[in-house]
Amino acid sequence: MLDNSLTRWLKGIRGKPGRPTVLVKELGERDRRRILRHFLALDDSDRLLRFGNVISDDAIVQYVQKIDFSHDIVFGVVNRVFQLVGVGHLAFAKADKGKPTQKERVAEFGVSVSASARGQGVGSRLFQRAAIHCRNADVDTLYMQCLTSNQTMMHIAKKAGMEIKREYGEADAYLQLPPPSPASVMAEAIEEQWAVIDYTVKANARAAVKWLTPKK
Numbered sequence: 001m002l003d004n005s006l007t008r009w010l011k012g013i014r015g016k017p018g019r020p021t022v023l024v025k026e027l028g029e030r031d032r033r034r035i036l037r038h039f040l041a042l043d044d045s046d047r048l049l050r051f052g053n054v055i056s057d058d059a060i061v062q063y064v065q066k067i068d069f070s071h072d073i074v075f076g077v078v079n080r081v082f083q084l085v086g087v088g089h090l091a092f093a094k095a096d097k098g099k100p101t102q103k104e105r106v107a108e109f110g111v112s113v114s115a116s117a118r119g120q121g122v123g124s125r126l127f128q129r130a131a132i133h134c135r136n137a138d139v140d141t142l143y144m145q146c147l148t149s150n151q152t153m154m155h156i157a158k159k160a161g162m163e164i165k166r167e168y169g170e171a172d173a174y175l176q177l178p179p180p181s182p183a184s185v186m187a188e189a190i191e192e193q194w195a196v197i198d199y200t201v202k203a204n205a206r207a208a209v210k211w212l213t214p215k216k
């Protein structure tokens with residue numbers, strides 16, 4: 001019989017009734033251009049919410065160039081036509097004194113979802129995947145910074161049970177995570193395998209459409 005938490009996780013992937021199944025995959029070097037396209041499509045207000053500033057296209061190019069896939073973890077969700085509609089960036093840092101952890105590292109998470117894909121559970125799934133990844137990587141504290149005016153993100157943070165400290169219009173939220181369990185390791189591995197299959201099928205379909213479309 002499946003452990004309860006694993007069953008819950010698998011049900012979560014299927015999503016709420018009326019919402020599509022959201023599969024979260026770890027991204028790598030081959031996705032760098034797609035990640036860039038996703039960020040460049042964010043408008044000024046989304047850039048402010050995601051990066052804390054209305055950053056320019058050039059700054060986004062630099063940010064994406066600097067992502068180190070061997071150190072940070074970047075998660076993504078692709079839509080039916082293989083566009084990257086959600087990106088979650090999990091960065092690890094040394095835990096300073098005063099942080100609520102005994103572990104060596106803490107994690108910080110930033111997320112964005114394309115305007116066309118919002119309200120379907122993509123942001124929540126990216127957050128949940130980041131949290132289970134931290135658990136399995138022996139990191140027990142996950143931070144997220146956002147503006148207090150960001151009602152959607154505040155809702156996601158509260159739903160996940162995050163402790164939220166509000167100061168000067170900014171919210172510093174953190175989630176204390178339990179240690180890994182066989183179910184948490186299995187849940188992440190199962191989702192990643194499904195997501196890899198889904199990603200590969202969509203990538204091949206997209207390549208086939210490109211190949212079959214006559215060149216002008």
Ligand SMILES: CC(C)(COP(=O)(O)OP(=O)(O)OC[C@H]1O[C@@H](n2cnc3c(N)ncnc32)[C@H](O)[C@@H]1OP(=O)(O)O)[C@@H](O)C(=O)NCCC(=O)NCCS
Nearest residue numbers: 049050110111112113118119120121122123124151152155
């Ligand atoms: C924040 C963001 C990532 C959310 O992505 P999303 O895919 O739309 O999120 P989800 O669909 O998983 O969840 C949205 C939840 O917020 C709720 N929500 C939407 N608007 C809301 C509002 N104004 N107030 C409160 N809750 C709201 C939805 O009902 C949903 O809740 P539910 O799942 O319990 O029904 C997306 O809006 C985004 O990219 N914003 C710009 C960048 C940003 O703000 N990044 C976060 C900073 S790190």
